[in-house]
Amino acid sequence: MTLNKIAYSAFIAFMASLFTMVSVNALSSGERDEAADDELDAITLDELAEHDGAESCWKAIHGRVYDVTDYIPDHPTDEEIMLEWCGREATEGWDNKRPGVPHSPRADGMLEEYLVGRLVDEEGEPFESEAATEPSDTVSQDTDTDEARLSPVDDERLHRALLGLPLDGRYRGVFSDGGEMQVNVQFDLRDGRLSNVSYRHLAYRGVDYLALEEGDELYPVMVQHQQITERLEGEPVTRVFALYEPERMVDDIDGYSGATLRGNKVISAIRDALNRGVYSWP
Known part of the structure; x- marks a missing residue:
């Protein structure tokens, strides 16, 4: 076996091992996230609504509840934009920073620092927001739609x-x-x-x-x-x-x-x- 073949075989073996590690890590991360949700404090909509101001601002996003009170002074936009979603299910606002444009992955990562619980309904079951279960009313990002294909002359x-x-x-x-x-x-x-x-x-x-x-x-x-x-x-x-x-x-x-x-x-x-x-x- 030539040196090039040995190097190529070693590279393939390395990539296969790396792919396996990434796949296992992704699966285990998903399992950890599910387990973590079960371990979080259950918070109802009524309890969430008690934290609806600058003194205590909680938001529910994709089933999790975050206490973002300390972040309000550091938010890059006007304070009122943050306060509008305090004490509420805020998935709609999070997924539409601008119409059809969600917050960035960096913002997602920052959000986890403020995690305090999981949102549940009156029966204690995980709460599903309308924003997560119903079709979005924002502009479709599908470039195959007729509207997306409009020329500048017709748009x-x-x-x-x-x-x-x-x-x-x-x-x-x-x-x-x-x-x-x-x-x-x-x-x-x-x-x-x-x-x-x-x-x-x-x-x-x-x-x-x-x-x-x-x-x-x-x-x-x-x-x-x-x-x-x-x-x-x-x-x-x-x-x-x-x-x-x-x-x-x-x-x-x-x-x-x-x-x-x-x-x-x-x-x-x-x-x-x-x-x-x-x-x-x-």
Whole structure:
């Protein structure tokens, strides 16, 4: 046997051994992960919801719960983006850092440092998020789709982006002041018109307006905010500027003035959403 044949045989044997080691390690790692999940503390959705602020921020991602409180000051984006997912099942946000773009493998590795438990349902069984079990509403990455094959001449989405026009899709935006999130809006845009306008968060000086009931002192202000969402439905997105004179958009309920409505904060949240870009595609 020549020297070259001996070297080649040794190389093949080495690669076969290496492949076997990698395969065994991958299988054993999977077994360790499953075993580790069983050993983690079980955390229900109700328990998760108790940690919904900057003082204690827990998130559930792909069935595991993470205490990311200490990381909030180091997160590269605005604090409100992190706080939006505190106390919640956050797989959707993690898998869509931008529409169709998940967090990086490096971020996945960093996340494990903050692992505190596993998410379970009321029966103590592993909780499966909708984001993990239902088809994604983000843009398909399959390059064989008709939409992906559109030429620059025909791609209307590209045209609108290049012209600085808002794209069709779902948007989310916030208004914060003094480190406190006051308004968090969500809406859909289709051909420049608003639909499905709603508040994910609406608060001021410790008052959660979305939790108010009829008869509460500030309930009329909450009703005024609801009127905003109702009267923006189907309107061009430019209609939001009417909120600088909120009396044009809402009724004066029980003597509450337009100033109490603080319509400019709602405008700021909507414009923040447009500046952030599409949250998810239709």
